[in-house]
Amino acid sequence: MTRITVKTLAVFIAVGLTGIAHAYGGSIVGWGSNSDDQLADIPTGSDYTTVASNYANVYALTTSGSIAAWGYDSDGQVSNTPTGLGFQSIAAGNFNGFALAANGSIAAWGDNTYGQISNKPTGPGYTAVAGGYYAGFALTSDGSIVGWGRHDSGQLTNIPTGTGYTKIASNYANVYALTTSGSIAAWGYDSDGQVSNTPTGLGFQSIAAGELNAFALAADGSIAAWGDSTYGLLDVPTGNDFVAIAAGNYSAYALRLDGSIAAWGYDGDMEVTGTPSSGVYGAVAGGYAAGFAITAAAVPEPSTYAMALAGLACGGSVVFRRRSAR
Secondary structure, three states: OOOOOHHHHHHHHHOOOOHHHHHOOEOEEEEEOOOOOOOOOOOOOOOEEEEEEOOOEEEEEEOOOOEEEEEOOOOOOOOOOOOOOOOOEEEEOOOEEEEEOOOOOEEEEEOOOOOOOOOOOOOOOOOEEEEOOOEEEEEOOOOOEEEEEOOOOOOOOOOOOOOOEEEEEEOOOEEEEEEOOOOEEEEEOOOOOOOOOOOOOOOOOEEEEOOOEEEEEOOOOOEEEEEOOHHHOOOOOOOOOEEEEEEOOOEEEEEEOOOOEEEEEOOOOOOOOOOOOOOOEEEEEEOOOEEEEEEOOOOOOHHHHHHHHOOOOOOOOOOOOOOOOO
């Protein structure tokens, strides 16, 4: 018999909703603004593993690697979503979608004003992708960073050099990357200290970018926040039981070890108070005045898939957010 335990859920989330977790999908829930049917058009089904949003365009990945898309579709960021199977990860730009194919090549669709599609890197072997404000970012197989698209705030010209980066996140024109040692590199737009106040030190596990702020998950399960303090965004929930973080434009979310969701920040569209107060979730994402989560499916006890875990190098997924409309 399969069942969920706290220990099993921790493994489910820690896998980053890639690899093994692709075998165990859940259903999508959403709350907050429905300005562009980002709630009304949530797809049904229970085979989703990952969700990403930025403005009001939302994407979800299924266990088979197909991509569902819904919400705001001004530039084909929904209707031009690629079909087919085998995609490994998804990311949302403000008017774009990005995905990594099975061979590590990058798919891009939607707006192309600043070359977000035509200037994307070619070839296989990329390991992570993130969307920003008319821009995209990716990690190569050696952990170096590439970027393309708009670069009015140094988000392309100030990309850190070197290798060994493992995760990347962006929202407006602020960009963050995590190294193998858990230090955070930050560059781009710095109106509120969202770059210059990035915490130093090692051991951070994941990063998430809000519009004018950012969040990081420390090794002890606590949350760090910096940048704009409007709407209480820096008043992060206390505790050491958090396993994942996500950011919307002016709201933020964190998953606890027990699968519950903490929310804080702007609540004008109930993107905080509308957060589910019950249930068990395995993924969470923030969008434009809205939040999304995927229910955690029952998965086998860790001992039943220990062999599958052996040798799996899992990177983890980070959440990508939004920016106001043009």
